[in-house]
Amino acid sequence: MKPVLYGYFRSGTTWRVRAALNYKGVAYDYVPVNLVKGEQSQAGFKARNPQGLVPALEVEGATLTQSPAILEWIEETWPQPALLPGDPMLRAKVRAFCAAIGCDIHPIQNLRVLKKVKALTGAEEAGPDWARHWITLGFEALEEMVSPLDGAGGFLFGEGPSMAEIYLMPQMFNAERFGVDLEPFPKLVAANAAAQAVPEFAAAHPSRQPDAG
Amino acid sequence: MKPVLYGYFRSGTTWRVRAALNYKGVAYDYVPVNLVKGEQSQAGFKARNPQGLVPALEVEGATLTQSPAILEWIEETWPQPALLPGDPMLRAKVRAFCAAIGCDIHPIQNLRVLKKVKALTGAEEAGPDWARHWITLGFEALEEMVSPLDGAGGFLFGEGPSMAEIYLMPQMFNAERFGVDLEPFPKLVAANAAAQAVPEFAAAHPSRQPDAG
Known part of the structure; x- marks a missing residue:
């Protein structure tokens, strides 16, 4: 089951998640959330993420939010190639x-x-x-x-x-x-x-x- | 060798580190850095942390900064009692x-x-x-x-x-x-x-x- 990334092309925090998934070789689907049009504050997206912020990553039926947490989860789930040193x-x-x-x-x-x-x-x-x-x-x-x-x-x-x-x-x-x-x-x-x-x-x-x- | 925590009593980020060390039962020395007097911006402290922010944790001859990074390091170094769930x-x-x-x-x-x-x-x-x-x-x-x-x-x-x-x-x-x-x-x-x-x-x-x- 491919992860689904909700994000925006110019969002720096979405960019972080894209870079990590790419680096690990993880294929994902991408659903744009237009921040300029305010789609992140609409009920549909806020049901997914109460903060009304991108990115959100849908995996295994759950929605992960906050790029620092998502990045740690990615690193734990696909340890290689590593994005954190062993020391x-x-x-x-x-x-x-x-x-x-x-x-x-x-x-x-x-x-x-x-x-x-x-x-x-x-x-x-x-x-x-x-x-x-x-x-x-x-x-x-x-x-x-x-x-x-x-x-x-x-x-x-x-x-x-x-x-x-x-x-x-x-x-x-x-x-x-x-x-x-x-x-x-x-x-x-x-x-x-x-x-x-x-x-x-x-x-x-x-x-x-x-x-x- | 006891860790040395540089911080300020009312700093929320220092508080986080104090709480984690206490919860793990780790004894530490405490060096106050008076934020109201601007001690965090003086050369002495900035040599320790270029950001000029508390907390900083001195361990094994190195200085760790940024409470999110310090907390993860504490969790990795003293896994029990855990501050992050296993799942x-x-x-x-x-x-x-x-x-x-x-x-x-x-x-x-x-x-x-x-x-x-x-x-x-x-x-x-x-x-x-x-x-x-x-x-x-x-x-x-x-x-x-x-x-x-x-x-x-x-x-x-x-x-x-x-x-x-x-x-x-x-x-x-x-x-x-x-x-x-x-x-x-x-x-x-x-x-x-x-x-x-x-x-x-x-x-x-x-x-x-x-x-x-």
């Missing part, structure tokens, strides 16, 4: 990198928060300014968290790509979209390039999804 | 509950974000209003994510407390501090009460820390 301390480093994006950057620059910032200030530019502020602050820490680069082959931690790259790619995409100055972050830029060269990750890019518009 | 689908449900707080509520109502909201609007009440908005929105989803309550003994998932309670307690504390109306969330209130009755969790409460002021 516990290195696993913790990878997970810390992921959480620094997944908790402290991405949700603060998410669409629903930017809408609220705009509503509060009434200024069109307030949202993008806000996003640039938090992404830049977060990237300053991330650039140091991989200093010196632990990985070979241009990857952040270990010999191959890991969950760290899976979190980095969509966040870097957002950084570019908001016009964040990436010059101070050469390690992140290099790691992102290495990640994009992995075919399974490249296939997870928003531009290559059926709902890309 | 993979239930693990995913617990982790989703944790992430719904750890990604989509807590960081958005964190002190540094509230300061920014206040700076943007110039209004004293804008920060607390903002916090109440995101906590309420998040709790509406959480209340449904535990419907019907999966656990026995008043716990959220399974027979005993889990990581879900560890995330819930500090978030509920913040909700009360900001004056969120908790009437619509009877399940969360009940689960929080059950969690506070666990002695190892009670000992992790901010009021019982050496730096409580």
